[in-house]
Amino acid sequence: MVTMTSAPFEYQKPDSVAEASRLLSKYGGNGKLLAGGHSLVPLMKLRLASPDALIDLSGIEELKGIKSSASGLSIGSMTTYHELESSSDVQSNAPLMADAASQVADAQVRNSGTIGGAVSHSDPAADLPPVVLALDAVMVTASQRSGREIPVERFFKDFLTTALRPNEVLTRIEIPKLPANTGTAYVKMANKASHYALVGVAAVITLGAGGVCERARVALTGAGPYAMRAKRAERMLVGKQLAPNVIRNAAKRAGAELDGMFNEDVHASADYREAMTKVFAERAIAAAVANAG
Numbered sequence: 001m002v003t004m005t006s007a008p009f010e011y012q013k014p015d016s017v018a019e020a021s022r023l024l025s026k027y028g029g030n031g032k033l034l035a036g037g038h039s040l041v042p043l044m045k046l047r048l049a050s051p052d053a054l055i056d057l058s059g060i061e062e063l064k065g066i067k068s069s070a071s072g073l074s075i076g077s078m079t080t081y082h083e084l085e086s087s088s089d090v091q092s093n094a095p096l097m098a099d100a101a102s103q104v105a106d107a108q109v110r111n112s113g114t115i116g117g118a119v120s121h122s123d124p125a126a127d128l129p130p131v132v133l134a135l136d137a138v139m140v141t142a143s144q145r146s147g148r149e150i151p152v153e154r155f156f157k158d159f160l161t162t163a164l165r166p167n168e169v170l171t172r173i174e175i176p177k178l179p180a181n182t183g184t185a186y187v188k189m190a191n192k193a194s195h196y197a198l199v200g201v202a203a204v205i206t207l208g209a210g211g212v213c214e215r216a217r218v219a220l221t222g223a224g225p226y227a228m229r230a231k232r233a234e235r236m237l238v239g240k241q242l243a244p245n246v247i248r249n250a251a252k253r254a255g256a257e258l259d260g261m262f263n264e265d266v267h268a269s270a271d272y273r274e275a276m277t278k279v280f281a282e283r284a285i286a287a288a289v290a291n292a293g
């Protein structure tokens, strides 16, 4: 029988990152940070997670808000999807993120779910992990003793696993300003019920003189155990005029890093995800190129 109530737990509501970090250390790996609760609470109800304590981040003002500067955006980890999709700073400086956030689930989830919870949880089908990868983000953390700045390239490690240590709070996500003549796009094949990505692709393309591709970042979600860059596809774009056949050939390599690792579940077979990765990579790259123009 599946139980739908969580095991008992203590509840803490710190009002500073320092206090949250102290509590994480106090519970020694048995305390869990609570952000929007839309991934953690279902896991607790299914008893797949039974922390001794929940440390609720909702009272910590320093984790909220979006700051814009000449170097880019600094986004507090407790910023919700709704705030991302409706922020004029995000819409103008990182439209990829605003667009992807607007495609998450439904209004209820977008009003509670946070960027910090989404990337820390690293669900293999989540929408924001490929977006922060494609945008070359830096993940800023705090712990009782110190803090770290983790390049996003080293952040997503495995299924539901990131580089965060059990005693670390993800505080901010820094998004560098996009170069001129850069176009972005996020497209996904959504699960009809939950809207999680069966396959999702984020593309960031910068064009140089004569329309030659100077820089390409393509990142995948839904396809494999965690979000990752499609580096072989990227290499097939850089230095070239991005005619449709060049984009198609690059997109065919989009799943190359996932050889033998495509997800297979009740929603889609591994073969189907592999085929759809190519289709959606082509669409995302083509849309990003059109936006760059």
Ligand SMILES: Cc1cc2nc3c(=O)[nH]c(=O)nc-3n(C[C@H](O)[C@H](O)[C@H](O)COP(=O)(O)OP(=O)(O)OC[C@H]3O[C@@H](n4cnc5c(N)ncnc54)[C@H](O)[C@@H]3O)c2cc1C
Pocket (backbone or CB within 6 Å): 032, 033, 034, 035, 036, 037, 038, 039, 040, 041, 057, 077, 078, 103, 104, 105, 106, 109, 112, 113, 114, 115, 116, 117, 118, 120, 121, 123, 125, 126, 127, 128, 164, 168, 169, 170, 171, 194, 195, 196, 197
């Ligand atoms: C019905 C439904 C549909 C959904 N559909 C989608 C969808 O289409 N696309 C999509 O991407 N997602 C979807 N989700 C997931 C949703 O986006 C979650 O909100 C998100 O994955 C987790 O964010 P959260 O703020 O709720 O985090 P929580 O559930 O509160 O936390 C998740 C994990 O991250 C840790 N954590 C949270 N904040 C921090 C922090 N600052 N530092 C360190 N660790 C932290 C927690 O300890 C926990 O382990 C759906 C969820 C539901 C319930």
